Amino acid sequence: MIVTIVMYHYVRRAAESPCPRLNALDTGHFLGQLDYLIRHHTIIGGQQLVAALRHGRPLPERPALLTFDDGYLDHVRTVLPILQRHRVPGVFFPPARAVSERRVLDVNKVHYVLATVENTAPVIAMIESFVATHAGRPDILDPAEYRRRYGVPNRFDGAEVNYVKRMLQLGLPADIRSGLVDAIFREVVGRDEAAVADELYMTEDQVRALVAAGMTVGSHGYAHEWMDSLDPADQEREVDLGLDFLDRVGVDRRDWLMCYPYGASNGSLLDILRRKGCAAAFVSRPGLAELDDDDPLLLARLDTNDLPKEAGAAPCSWTERAFAARVPA
Numbered sequence: 001m002i003v004t005i006v007m008y009h010y011v012r013r014a015a016e017s018p019c020p021r022l023n024a025l026d027t028g029h030f031l032g033q034l035d036y037l038i039r040h041h042t043i044i045g046g047q048q049l050v051a052a053l054r055h056g057r058p059l060p061e062r063p064a065l066l067t068f069d070d071g072y073l074d075h076v077r078t079v080l081p082i083l084q085r086h087r088v089p090g091v092f093f094p095p096a097r098a099v100s101e102r103r104v105l106d107v108n109k110v111h112y113v114l115a116t117v118e119n120t121a122p123v124i125a126m127i128e129s130f131v132a133t134h135a136g137r138p139d140i141l142d143p144a145e146y147r148r149r150y151g152v153p154n155r156f157d158g159a160e161v162n163y164v165k166r167m168l169q170l171g172l173p174a175d176i177r178s179g180l181v182d183a184i185f186r187e188v189v190g191r192d193e194a195a196v197a198d199e200l201y202m203t204e205d206q207v208r209a210l211v212a213a214g215m216t217v218g219s220h221g222y223a224h225e226w227m228d229s230l231d232p233a234d235q236e237r238e239v240d241l242g243l244d245f246l247d248r249v250g251v252d253r254r255d256w257l258m259c260y261p262y263g264a265s266n267g268s269l270l271d272i273l274r275r276k277g278c279a280a281a282f283v284s285r286p287g288l289a290e291l292d293d294d295d296p297l298l299l300a301r302l303d304t305n306d307l308p309k310e311a312g313a314a315p316c317s318w319t320e321r322a323f324a325a326r327v328p329a
């Protein structure tokens, strides 16, 4: 059985956004895409996916699952009322630290920085001067090596934006990286972190309200790290803190779901998730999930930008593939 799983992040009207240049999905486009998905698929919830994976329960034809990462307030304010109006479920993955401790994740600090500057040159200059200051540390690489590794375009970003993101999320050593992110955030954005957290993330009570509304809430870990870069002890700590969060917000964790920050996983992390009873986990690799063949801990997802955003759009190639996979009765 093929499931079309779609990944969403920010969903808001740009005109009403406190940070208008943030790369968000416009509410109108979300509505259009939801209509498109409802026309071509049956939207299923997290529990239905788990029942199919764990107990072989049948799914409706052409199932689609909507997933919302990072615990944004957008998901409570904008997405939830729309899902309720259309009577369809969603799956939400709030990161524990952002929601419970009101700390802005490095990933979001970097988004705010990039949405504030006119071009990336001054940010890159700050990163390179930081690298120069720490040259000589055994875990600091040559600037040219950093450029070679991270100064490459990906599916969504050009070389320079991707370099800034990867250096500040992953490239620099963990013990000094967040300090640099903070310094750049203060210098470029210059706003109080708690105020930004309050405009960005839902609260624990709002997560409980999602659960009460019949939505599925899964784990997105604690500090939103590239978890494949952590050693197994730190991976387990991230997983446990994510599970503590699920307990606090009242999620039944017998068949819990996980979404890897940045889609990043490895063998030791999968072992930990299996040991702790994770029912399904989601990556960010674009593709359709094939429940009969795929590892349930490595389910592919399409990005919202991979699908049409107009209700009346003709089926795109992903949708055609989901149709073609339908098994004749």
Ligand SMILES: [Zn+2]
Binding pocket: 069, 070, 220, 224, 260, 261, 262
């Ligand atoms: Zn995330």
